[in-house]
Amino acid sequence: MAYETAVAAAANDLPAFIWDDALIRRYDLSGPRYTSYPTAVEFTSDYTVEDMVQAAARSKASGRPLSLYTHLPFCAHLCYYCACNKVITKKRDKAMPYVERVLKEAAIQSRLFGADRPVQQLHWGGGTPTFLPRDVMQHLMAGYGELFNLQTGDERDYSVEIDPREVDQDTLPTLWELGFNRISLGVQDVNPKVQKAVNRIQPREMTEAVLNEARRIGFRSINLDLIYGLPYQTPESFAETLEAVIEMSPDRLSVFSYAHLPDRFYPQTRILSDTLPTPQQKLTILHNTINRLLEAGYEYIGMDHFAKPDDSLAVAQREGRLHRNFQGYTTHSDCDLVSLGVSAIGQTDDAYFQNNHDLPAWEAAIDAGQLAITRGVGLSRDDRIRRWVIGQLICQFRLDRQQFADTWGEDFDRYFADELNRLRPMIKDELVSDEGQVLQVQPAGRLLIRAICQIFDLYRKEGASQRFSRII
Ligand SMILES: C[S@@+](CC[C@H](N)C(=O)[O-])C[C@H]1O[C@@H](n2cnc3c(N)ncnc32)[C@H](O)[C@@H]1O
């Protein structure tokens, strides 16, 4: 039987959150996460390095600020669940040659995009960025300092993904000295049995020590990553994990649904299906998690993200300034994204482009003095309009027809007549309301935001492929 629970929304004017089992079952389709539009499956190898060079020239002419992403793929240990692009190795001496190549790539990109544009946002992701020895991190950032206009002001957003198992006493002070002011810690679960099953032994005290030290140094917006749906998790065990995490009091939390795709991610074959929670258990864990985090004072930002009300993400959402890119939700909307390293994805106002996924192939391109772009997509005006609409829905949970008209010079109802028709069942099911001027995502629709966004996705109309992970 369907049941409904309403939980008071945190102190903002967004609607309260409602859980409705029947609706969740009806709309739980495969769906993209919309960290880009068009999504990465639409990138093609027809997109050439020359296309990217032209996109970079247009970006340079625009003078917009920059976001600088670096993919650092190395990890010392394999977590069996992992779906990231990584290279498992114990050899730390691989780090410096990799970083030398990143700097070669950065020199080319700096010329193309412009060395003077302020870098408002900078992110090191992976893999495990803290796999890099201290001198290698210093070398990388010093190189960037020569090639780009790095910022030191408070409004900069310089973040790094940290595996607490790869942190020694120098790591956090070094990152702080290098200009980082935000960190994200990989945790996944604090339960020892779950940790053993995924080959990631990380005692709770270890995470706590890193978090406390980071806070003492001055890092803000500290985030923890959790995953639900891992082997041996139960609603009870995950509730305990959540209590431990709430006690640590991070500013932000990402709670990802485990995507078990052993055919695509070979290490996941080490995880046996019969140790995984059932779909019903997963739903219960998610439901309990959202309830508990709201009760503990976090706001539900959307998709998998929660933040304290005074965190910049929650503030940006309240003020209608939240955006989404490959790094998830962001407060820096107007940046073009320069991305360096194996598999990294760059973005301008009218293009996306991605480096080779394969480390030796990426290395060979850089050694030949070339860029390693292997695929991408140029955006039509229609793509940009739809990206804007999906961005409004997924970040602000509302869409204002007047704002649309002011931004695009188009009449929303005429432009999206077909989409509005297809939205009707969702309006009837009270996932969305249409209040004349504004489309407003309703409490029951917040969790199903991907399904709502798909209505406006030209590439996901009926019959589109099912290459995406389950929404929940
Ligand atoms: C690059 S990792 C984080 C940094 C660092 N390597 C670590 O593990 O601490 C990014 C995050 O992706 C998430 N992740 C990885 N594989 C996943 C999967 N199969 N399903 C859901 N989330 C996943 C994890 O929460 C992980 O912390």
Ligand code: SF4
């Ligand atoms: S979760 Fe992090 S540490 Fe584990 S394999 Fe993936 S990238 Fe490496």
